[in-house]
Structures are given as C-alpha cells and as structure tokens.
Amino acid sequence: MEHRSTFHPASPILDFCPPTLPALWYLDPSHYARELSSIHSKNWIYVGRENDLPALTLHRVEIAGLNLILVKDDKGIVRCFHNTCRHRGSELCQHQDTKLKAKLITCPYHEWAYDLSGALQKTPHATTAPGFEKSENNLFQAQVKLWNGFIYVCLTNEAPDFALAPDMGIAALDNWPMQDLVTGHRRVKTIHCNWKIFWENYNECLHCPGIHASLCDMVPVYSKGVMSISEIPGWTPEAKINSPLKDGASTWTKSGMPCGPEFSNLTQTQKQAGHLFVTLMPTMYIVAHIDYVRVVSLRPLGPEETELTAEWLFPQETLSAPNFDLANVVDFATTVMLEDGAACELNQRGLRNRRYTGGTLMPQEFDVFNFHQWVRKKLGEPVYAPEKTP
Ligand code: FES
Ligand SMILES: [Fe+2]
Structure with missing residues (x-):
C-alpha cells in the first residue's frame, strides 16, 4: 500500500484509516428501528x-x-x-x-x-x-x-x-430527456444484508479487481481498485483521460455500443464520460448513459434483508425499434449487480461472527467513510475525528 504522501493533495484518498461502524449496527433489530426512524423516515x-x-x-x-x-x-x-x-x-x-x-x-x-x-x-x-x-x-x-x-x-x-438530495446537484440530469423515458425492464431481488452494506459496497472499488471481471474490462481504471484516476499515486489535477470506458465502447452494454439513438442534448464531456452517477441517499442511485438510464433503488426489509430494484429507462423510440436488443443492455449490469449482491451477502454473513465487533477502512474507502459520517450524523452520534499527527 502506498503511503498517502505519495498522492497529490487534491486526491480524495484519506490520510488516516478510520474505524468502521460497529458490527451491531448491521444486526441489532433495535438499532435497525432507530435507523428507520432517524434516516428513512426523515429523507x-x-x-x-x-x-x-x-x-x-x-x-x-x-x-x-x-x-x-x-x-x-x-x-x-x-x-x-x-x-x-x-x-x-x-x-x-x-x-x-x-x-x-x-x-x-x-x-x-x-x-x-x-x-x-x-x-x-x-x-x-x-x-x-x-x-x-x-x-x-x-x-x-x-x-x-x-x-x-x-x-x-x-x-x-x-x-x-x-x-x-441529488449528490451531483439538482440540474445534473437536465440534458437527459428524463421525463419522457419509459421503463423497459425491471428486476427485483432480495439480498440478505443490511441496507448499509449495499451502500458501502457501492462506495468503493477496492473489491472491483477481485469480483467484477466484465466491469473492469469496460472501465479499465476499476481494475486498479479505484473509482477514478485521482486516486492513483502520481495523479495531478491536470491529468485527463478522454473516456473512462475501454477503447471502442461508448456505453454500458455487452457490446459497448449504444442500444439506440444517443441523447441529443448531451455535452461533449457528458458523452465522453460514458456514465454519470447521481446518488440520492438513502434509497437510490441513477446511472445516466448516452443512450439509456439505469436506476437502482433499495428498501430495507429488516436488519439483514434489503430489497433491490433495478429499472432500465429508455426513450420509447429505442424500445420500439425492430432490432432493439434488450439483453445486450440488461445482461451487462445484471452480471455486475449479482456479483455485488453476492459480495454484500458474504460481508453480512461474516459480520454475524461475534468475534468481529468492527474493523478499519483503508484510505481508498473515503466515500465509505463519508457515508459512515453521514449515518453517524443522522443518528445524532459523534462523527469520527481523526487524531492529528504532530
Ligand atoms: S370506514 Fe370504518 S374503518 Fe374505515
Ligand atoms: Fe461492485
């Protein structure tokens, strides 16, 4: 592991290793009830x-x-x-x-x-x-x-x-014709984990090289265990890449090719980005591509059960095209979501071991840390303050 000092000061990675949330917060029914009333009932x-x-x-x-x-x-x-x-x-x-x-x-x-x-x-x-x-x-x-x-x-x-509420701002999706998009496919699945496990997994890519072969192929930077180049040692703010997607791919489909006409109002930067993630805690994220939009939402069912729903949104014109290939779109993200679901369940099963009461985050897990601080604040618990090094 590189030391933080080898990273640019503007890199988001942490210069400390904070503790995770207590294991009981993922298991205990009374803590679960407290989260529903402090978080899900108030957002x-x-x-x-x-x-x-x-x-x-x-x-x-x-x-x-x-x-x-x-x-x-x-x-x-x-x-x-x-x-x-x-x-x-x-x-x-x-x-x-x-x-x-x-x-x-x-x-x-x-x-x-x-x-x-x-x-x-x-x-x-x-x-x-x-x-x-x-x-x-x-x-x-x-x-x-x-x-x-x-x-x-x-x-x-x-x-x-x-x-x-939207982390990327209220106008983030203004160039997408969101109002007109229709649901072309929906998949609902119960995963056996606490709702926070889902968000922790969403907020880091350290697991990507080990479990997401097809995703790492599509977004090569993920294969380094990071979400963006700013987390790589030696990165400077001047460094730019044209697109995070692999050469020849412009969207998240199995072929890498758009599933229909591209949205006409996107900026060049939005087109090149290949994906835009917008998150609205605590229940959904949206991934907007150049040709379709995917929504993943979750509903806590119990301390150790969460219902996940994925919805794929398209222009009606795309869905009605005679050569439209739904599997080419849906199969790509479904594979990734099943891999993530299995990882979340693996995590939950291990948390049940009473020998584990809490762990430690790595500097690359800065967004997991941000999520933990958000949860602590919503619960009225003290946020974690790293000790100052002299
Ligand atoms: S009308 Fe009697 S309970 Fe609704
Ligand atoms: Fe993942």
Whole structure:
C-alpha cells in the first residue's frame, strides 16, 4: 500500500484509516428501528416512476415499515397518504394496485369516502353528532416531490430541501430527456444484508479487481481498485483521460455500443464520460448513459434483508425499434449487480461472527467513510475525528 504522501493533495484518498461502524449496527433489530426512524423516515425516499403510476389507481408503497398509498388524480397531481382510515383505522387499499371506480378513496370497512386530495367526503350509514367535523378527519398525508419523472415521498413535515438530495446537484440530469423515458425492464431481488452494506459496497472499488471481471474490462481504471484516476499515486489535477470506458465502447452494454439513438442534448464531456452517477441517499442511485438510464433503488426489509430494484429507462423510440436488443443492455449490469449482491451477502454473513465487533477502512474507502459520517450524523452520534499527527 502506498503511503498517502505519495498522492497529490487534491486526491480524495484519506490520510488516516478510520474505524468502521460497529458490527451491531448491521444486526441489532433495535438499532435497525432507530435507523428507520432517524434516516428513512426523515429523507426523500424514491417510490417509483411517474409514468408507471396510472391515474385514478391506488398504488401501495412501504417506507420505513409504514404502509402508504400513492395516487395520481385526473390532473396528474400525485399524492401520498398513509394507508389507514380515519374512522377506526382500517387499511384503505388492500391490494398492490386498486383501480378506483369513482374519484374517491373508499374504505372497504364502513365505506367512509375521501376525495383524491384526502378530504373526507362521506360517512355513509352513520349519523353524526355535534363535535364531529369532516374537515378534521382527512387522510394523513405525506409529502411528495417529482423530479425528472421520479416520485419521492418524505414522511416528516420537516422534509429536508430536495434540491440538496441529488449528490451531483439538482440540474445534473437536465440534458437527459428524463421525463419522457419509459421503463423497459425491471428486476427485483432480495439480498440478505443490511441496507448499509449495499451502500458501502457501492462506495468503493477496492473489491472491483477481485469480483467484477466484465466491469473492469469496460472501465479499465476499476481494475486498479479505484473509482477514478485521482486516486492513483502520481495523479495531478491536470491529468485527463478522454473516456473512462475501454477503447471502442461508448456505453454500458455487452457490446459497448449504444442500444439506440444517443441523447441529443448531451455535452461533449457528458458523452465522453460514458456514465454519470447521481446518488440520492438513502434509497437510490441513477446511472445516466448516452443512450439509456439505469436506476437502482433499495428498501430495507429488516436488519439483514434489503430489497433491490433495478429499472432500465429508455426513450420509447429505442424500445420500439425492430432490432432493439434488450439483453445486450440488461445482461451487462445484471452480471455486475449479482456479483455485488453476492459480495454484500458474504460481508453480512461474516459480520454475524461475534468475534468481529468492527474493523478499519483503508484510505481508498473515503466515500465509505463519508457515508459512515453521514449515518453517524443522522443518528445524532459523534462523527469520527481523526487524531492529528504532530
Ligand atoms: S374503518 Fe374505515 S370506514 Fe370504518
Ligand atoms: Fe461492485
């Protein structure tokens, strides 16, 4: 291992080796509950694509163990309600998707009916008495934000500023026709690991040479165990590479060739970059290519279980082309995701060994460290401060 002093001062690699998070934070059900309430209940959570949500249909989603319904009205306004009736708390929507017969959400128990803004309209079969106000019995609502055709929900009334949610900035995807892209393929898989393990693995490439043969072939710098050239000894800020992708490849497909027409508004730099990663903690990342976009999102199911969903988004024109080869696109990332999923499960199984209570990060794991500091802050725990060397 090179010492930090052999790296340029602008290189992101650390000049210390911080401790990991405690092993118990990946195993303990009460710590898991604490993370759901401090992190998943207080941030913008990705719940699906706007154009995958038909109007006038109740669609169930779950955030931080809470059961919610999404509904788009006939004007295209998307709202999110807690899936519980204000009468005696019955579930309002029993199935994953329920087509509405009228523009009302009707409780299946005693048929209280709410309009699509959540306002209670009818309490059939029941007399009311003074003191009962319909307006005080509207559905419990959660906040909704639409961005680039994605739907986000935040459970808390003090939602953080959404503009700060995408790590690359709110305008990062402005040159992609995000609103018009349609879901061409979706894959859902449960991986047996804590949700944080997924993000740790996402945030470093030390594992790449050992487990990602096809990815390292596509992005040669990954084969050095780093995410970018700025992490290599001897790098200086003047050093530039035309594209991180291998010669002859312009996108992440098995062939390296675009799967359809290239997006027309991308800058030269965006085209050459081959990929743009945009991350919205704690539930999703987006990888935008010159011809399609992939979204990976996760939903914690328990301390040691996480549901992963991958969605591939395309222009309709690409999907409708007679020679469109879906496998050429999907197989590439699927292989990488299966390799990562297996690594995450390997990590989780080892964490169960009580002899391990916590470990040490290497300087190249600076983004894992950043993630750990973020988790500590959200939990109200002290962030790690490296000791100053004299
Ligand atoms: S619980 Fe919904 S109408 Fe009674
Ligand atoms: Fe990986």
